Amino acid sequence: MDLLEEYRRANFFFESGDPLGASRLLEPIVEAEPQNTAVRQLLARAYFNSAQLNGAETQLRVLIEHDPSDHYAHHVLGRTLERAGRFREALPHLRLAAAMKQQPDYQDALRRVETWLGKNAEA
Structure with a gap:
């Protein structure tokens, strides 16, 4: 199997709106190259989007364990936990991402979770 060509195909699937197809192509690549963070990140995004x-x-x-300063991995992990309804677990990751990099979407996600937690703390 030509891993680079499979990665390119997976990226095409992902960009074309087929994250499930992309994840199927990426899984064996991550298995073959577990230290390849670009492939692992795309797989995480494909999983999130599907x-x-x-x-x-x-x-x-795994990405955060490998590089705790990866703001994007913290952000997407926070968004993943938020999407799963695990707001308290999401909050520290969203705070870290927002502190490490000034991005509007990072700030928006952080505010959304803080607001949700604040409203539910009052109930």
Whole structure:
């Protein structure tokens, strides 16, 4: 199997709106090259976009373990946990991402989770 060509195909699937197809192509590549962070990140995004939240969480935690300063992995992990309804677990990752990089979408996600937690703390 030509891993580079499979990665390119997976990226095409992902960009074409088929994250499930992309994830199927990426899984064996991550297995063959577990240290390749670009492939693992794309797999995490494909899992997230196809609502395979457990798979996304697993891949993102590996990325963060490898590089705790990866703001994007923290952000997407926070979004994954938010999407799973695990707001308290999402909050630290979203805060870290927002502190590490000033991005509007990072700030938006952080505010959304803080607001949700604030409203539910009052109930």
